[in-house]
Amino acid sequence: MNSHKILLADDESALRFLLTETLGEEGYSITEAEDGQQAIDKLEKELFDIVILDYMMPEKTGxxxxxxxxxxxxxxxRLPVILLTAKASDKDRDRAQAAGVTTYIVKPFSPLQLIDTVESLLKDA
Structure with missing residues (x-):
């Protein structure tokens, strides 16, 4: 059982619920944020092992x-940051890389793909 802490920020409650359940079953401890500003507030107060951000959120984008x-x-x-995005254009990829995003996953994706990505980033960290 691992006890890695993940910050998951996504404004879609159904997706957040699905990912929290899926990652929780793998033993991860999940902290949820509903928008970009909430994510920043949590990053200022708590320590995490990895951050998962939705690209399009209210207040602040991923x-x-x-x-x-x-x-x-x-x-x-310096944490690994995974960006979940429905925007897969080169311009969006460049913007994400310039901001320091570690990797991104294009929606729709399978929760198993996310788990694999999380595990490989934590292994490399």
């Missing part, structure tokens, strides 16, 4: 949250 994180002096600033 890319804006990642950019803030990379520029902050938070102990979380």
């Amino acid at each position: 890319v804006e949250v990642c950019q803030w994180l990379r520029e902050s002096d938070s102990p979380n600033s």
Whole structure:
């Protein structure tokens, strides 16, 4: 059983629920955020092992949250960041990479794909 802490920020409650259940079953401890600003608030207060951000969220996008994180002096600033996105254009990929996103998963995706990505990033961390 692992006890890695994951911050999951997505404004779609159904997807958040599904991912929390799926990752929870793998033994991960999940903290949820409903928008980009909530994600920032949590990143300022708690330590995590990995961050999963939705691209399109109210308040701040996943890319804006990642950019803030990379520029902050938070102990979380070097964490692996997974961006969940329905936007897969080159421009969006470039923007995500410039903001410091580690990797991204294009929606729709399978929860198993997310688990594999999380596990490989944590192994490399």
